Amino acid sequence: MRILVVSLLRMGDLVMAANAIAGLKRKYPNAEIDLFTNDSNRGVVPLISAISRTYYFSRTSLQKDLGEAHRPIFAGIDSLKALVHEINRKEYDLLINLTQNKLSGYMCALIEAREKIGLVISENEQSTFGSTWFRHLNDFAHVQVPHLFHFVDIFKAAMGVSTQSSAEAMLNTEAGNNEISSLDTDRPILVIQPFTSDEKKNWRGSSWAEFIATFSRLQPGFDIHVFGAPNEKVRVQEIVDLAARRGAPAQATILSLEGAFALLRKSKLCVSVDTGIKHLAAAAGTQQIVELVLGSSDFKRTAAYSSNSLVIRSVESCQPCGHSTPCHRTELSEERPCATRVSPMSVASLTAQFFRRDQITLAAAATEYSDEVDCYLGRISAGGFWWPEKIGEGSGEVNSAYLLELFAWKMILEKEHLEIVAPFGAHVRHFRDSLNAGGISKFAIEQLIRNYSEKSGAIVRLQSDIVRLLKDNLSQGTKSKASLESEINSLEQQLDWKNFLLPRWRELNGHGLGQVRVIQRLLSDVEQLQQIRLKLLQSIRDLPQENL
């Protein structure tokens, strides 16, 4: 069997994909699994186990073909055509697109395979997904609603592969080991990854230096490495120099990704902003990982896939902001409110408590710093999905609501609610097993049931109103586009999810009945979801109090 996995995003996305690829290899041990990825990911490909061959998408070169006046106008077309031809010579049985963008969708339409899973866009702009999970990802790709599932879980569920630790997904290479051979130490290692390529997600250098100084006082004895890519050498050294002035020694460590992986394997602790290094740390088996979430970081989807991780998120209300847009509150990258709100003391204190694995003190610290940050522990639920368990005061109900959504959506995406004997009982058991001692009270469950019951009726009415509006307009065509959109918007505002239907309506613009069917399906999912939530809640309510 020949399988091609497509991952046309950044290094961190590919490391997350590595986890799912390892699952694929377990499912099809004799399969030849190839990879199609951006050439900027060359540094990480040698680390991924299970890959037989890699095709590279030369994004920069193609952009030059398109943009430089002395290059032939058709050069890009010809280059891409040659690449597609080369890939198609392999005659793949299965293509899996792990990327949710139009570029990958068109490329996957060009690549021939007997079966395709993931986004494929035809020349007539018709999208197919081959999996309810990828369709779900697409439905929510550009919508400002809370995300539930980690990307790794979506990949695994869509591929139908089992969830296991990510440790087997990547290889420790000889080249990587050679790079760190001079870093021999008996002391525990802390690796700090202070920068991402997206300035919005960065914390200021002086804050990192202060963090190092404070953490060294709270938890002495660490060999601290401030890690960076070769182009970050100067900035990394600045942090090390500032920390030294505060009496905290640290090393500037510039390594390739293979070297970084080897170092992370030996590390007790990794503290990182939202960058691929945290995924490498999870894959390398770094004992504990702390992630600082600023700017556009969406930790629910992209946190380190680990059950030994702590997420520290700025409570600034606009976090997470949109990708690729500058901060709307300041032009100065170092003065962004989400970054300045988080103090080095809070991050150092929380990291030290997390390292000591003292849950009670950690929860107390999370409550103490709750005006700066929200804290979450990475968990793998009893149902096999990663989820962020909020810690600190009042977190029990937040966690219960999150798990309720997680299991309800899993049921709808796996179509479990349509089975003759739907597995509500199993999910309720998973729900109960996944909750820690600070779970939900019977009173809160009753409240939730009342809320959902009231909304259920409203959703059914709205569903019927919106679909009638769309169908009437399709047959009579009496409304202008603006007036129709305004009506959809006004009906949509009565639902819980703002800005949910309208973007999909616009995206499907001009596809007539197909457009209406997609909206109808989304609304039907909403309605069925509501029923599933209610059934789950009623089952949970019926559990004895001591089991909650």
Added chain:
Amino acid sequence: MLEAFRTTSGEPAFSYNGRLLCSKVAPYKEAQSFIEKHKDQLATSESVFLLGLGSGHVVERLRATYPFLKIVVVEVDTALIEGVSNCFAFSLMNIDIVHAADVSTLKGRHEVIKALAGVYTVLRQTSSQWLNADLYNAAEELLTGRSPDAFTYLLSVREDVREALRPLVEVGGPATIKTLNSNLDPAAGGERSKIKLLIKALRELVI
């Protein structure tokens, strides 16, 4: 007048009307470094158009570095073609030297049309541009297809691309991938749909 001489290391070199066409010290090294600058494009090309024969060292190095690359040289001066070709015995190699006094001559040449139908690179031989800069500029414009007329010409020799597009009434400035994307023919199907998908994919790279 073309004059041949030997460098101090014994390599052949040329001057034209008293002006050097290559380095008088290390012409092969100079040619090799010129090729190196374009190696990414050349590695994936089936043909290369070299605008200006120059001293012939670039052609010779191209042949040695990329033995399967079809080389089409556009040169205006017959004396230069004769002198340099004799020195390097180009006629025995995978090289077409097209003598063109103007751009319209190029348009009809079968060597040119054949190369344009595949993957190609356009390089300007910098050392001899002064011989006829206007012609080389016009030739580059034609072969890259960025001007409205040149774009129309390229479409005429690229059936695969042409049939995926609606007729282009007016390009309105240099042609770009956006031009192609906005002129895709909704009715084109079959093999042409592949070109449409390629254009749509490339369009995503410049959004």
